[in-house]
Amino acid sequence: DAAAQLAFMESDRSTDYATFKAQYESDAIATVTAKRAQKKQKEKKETTTTTPAAAVVVVEDAAGTESSSSDTESSSSNETESSSEEDTTFFAANLDEGGTLSKWKRILSAVPKIEKGTDQNSGKKSWKNGIRIGDDIDRRIASLALPSMLNLAVVPIVNSVDTFWVGRMGNALALAGQGAANQAFFTIYFLVAFLPMITAPLVATAVGSGDTEAAQDAICESLFLSNLLGGIGTLLMVLSPRTVLKLVLSSKTAPAMQYAAPYLRYRSLSMIPALFSATGFSAYRGLLNTVTPLKVSLTTNALNLIADPLFIFRPLKLGFVGAAVATALAECTGGLIYLKLLLKRNLVSFSKMFKPPSMQRLIPLIKGGAAILIRQLTINIAFLTASRRAQGMDPTGVTAAAYGIVMQIYYLGVVIHLAIQSTAAALVPSAKAMSGDQAARKVADRIFFWASITGFAISACQLAALPVLVPLFSTLPEVQEAVKIPAILSSLIHLLNGPVFAGEGVMLGLGTFGALASVTAIGVSAMFAILLSPLGKTLDGILISIAAFSFLQAIGVFVHYIRFGPLRRRGFFSKQQTN
DSSP, rough: HHHHHHHHHOOOOOOOOHHHHHHHHHHHHHHHHHHHHHHHHOOOOOOOOOTSSSSSOOOOOOOOOEEEEEEHHHHHHHHHTSSSSOOOOSSOOOOOOSSOHHHHHHHHSOOOOOOEOOOTTTOOOOEEEEEEEEEEHHHHHHHHHHHHHHHHHHHHHHHHHHHHHHHHTTTEEEHHHHHHHHHHHHHHHHHTTTHHHHHHHHHHHHHHTTOHHHHHHHHHHHHHHHHHHHHHHHHHHHHHHHHHTTTTTTSSTTTTTHHHHHHHHHHHGGGGHHHHHHHHHHHHHHTTTHHHHOOOOOOHHHHHHHHHHHSTTTTOOOOOOOHHHHHHHHHHHHHHHHHHHHHHHHHHOEEEHSOOOOOOHHHHHHHHHHHHHHHHHHHHHHHHHHHHHHTSSSSHHHHHHHHHHHHHHHHHHHHHHHHHHHHHHHHHHHHHHHOOOHHHHHHHHHHHHHHHHHHHHHHHHHHHHHHHHHHHHHOHHEEEHHHHHHHHHHHHHHHHHHHHHHHHHHHTTTHHHHHHHHHHHHHHHHHHHHHTTTGGGSSHHHHHHHHHHHHHHHHHHHIIIIIISTTTTTTTTSSOOOO
């Protein structure tokens, strides 16, 4: 359904979706059947020329049956197929059938091809006509990832602007209090935000089958639960912000508490609107529309940018809490815009939005979100511990302010990785559903490649920009000095985050939530071990603990993908056997 919907969105839509989908599936089946017949015929011809000493491996074909072929045959077959004409359908590319291609050729096959540009008049290829990088898979990845990157990047950029204006006040404790309040807010927020995360696949499935009613039910159930759970979180933060802040600060008498408590009280007003926006974003992602959420995000965050100086300084003169009020105003605007859009598309009904979901409908939501919730809870506890460590290092707030600035810079890169993660979560299962494991492997390999390149680019850009970024966040020399080394470490962590988020996206898309939670638990355990050691008593040590977390995550997701996951590569690590 997802693959057919992707193609339908790019077609001229001259027919209805049901007719288009039927023809699309028929064409895909015919293509795959023809390819399979060609391969069998090719294997028969090559069998007569294969030497008895060739290495023998066992592979599983697209139909799920086992057959034996030589490593020489498999390599030759795949090399021939990789140079053949591209399929007419997007995902029906025969690469690495059964996952038996040698490990180095698998790695090389993940690298996009660089070709000469084609002259539009003569049709000849020449370097004078420019270069062409990649194929349809690369363009599809870019079409989904780039709008998501822009959409997700707007939020940390605006949060960084909040930090910029608070930093202009020249008060380290105000910066520390803002950082503590934001950490506490997002801890509560992400405990509820697993609901919007599982809305996208539910909406995609419903829309793909033409069932608008089911899509509406999924969105309204998420909004109802967001209202309920978000309302509880809001009341907790409004009525007792100091209790919530004890998650981050060592005690209610911590120096930064006087700034963090009022900031969190106003910031909490954006909880429900933020969950509405997250649900709306997920719904549109399920519709394979990433442009509308980008427009909404740009609008609401532009409002935040304009409101910040007006609320903090003149004319309202609210001080540092003005940043929280401006953020809450922008989030409320975004939530209302999404609500209006969803009502206009008949994807939300007021009667359903305030109606509790039945237990029969609630159980799939709980099952689907349980592993994600456990994973998010584990990560939250780890980063809360890191924040508590930073907040308690010195009474002046310098270290805590430095930690807040470092994490602001770090999260600017994380949101780009998150966009690639969501792209993998959408494209890999679509490829698997359309053309089987081999097509999904090709898409996943390419996403791993681009994610790794992106990680290098983010790391290099942040390292180059640090001399400019650090003074923007604080005018205090002692804070700027405390930021230098941790900021360098945080930038280098993105070298690991590239494959980490790509692997997590693949695991989310294939539904291996339990394995993902287990991998996360291993990384968090290492992070805790360092935080609780003497090394964890320094800001540099906290960043090293995050690096250890990312390192083990990278190993975990890669080994799962290669060795244990649904797209595992048989024999990737094992030695070839000979007759």
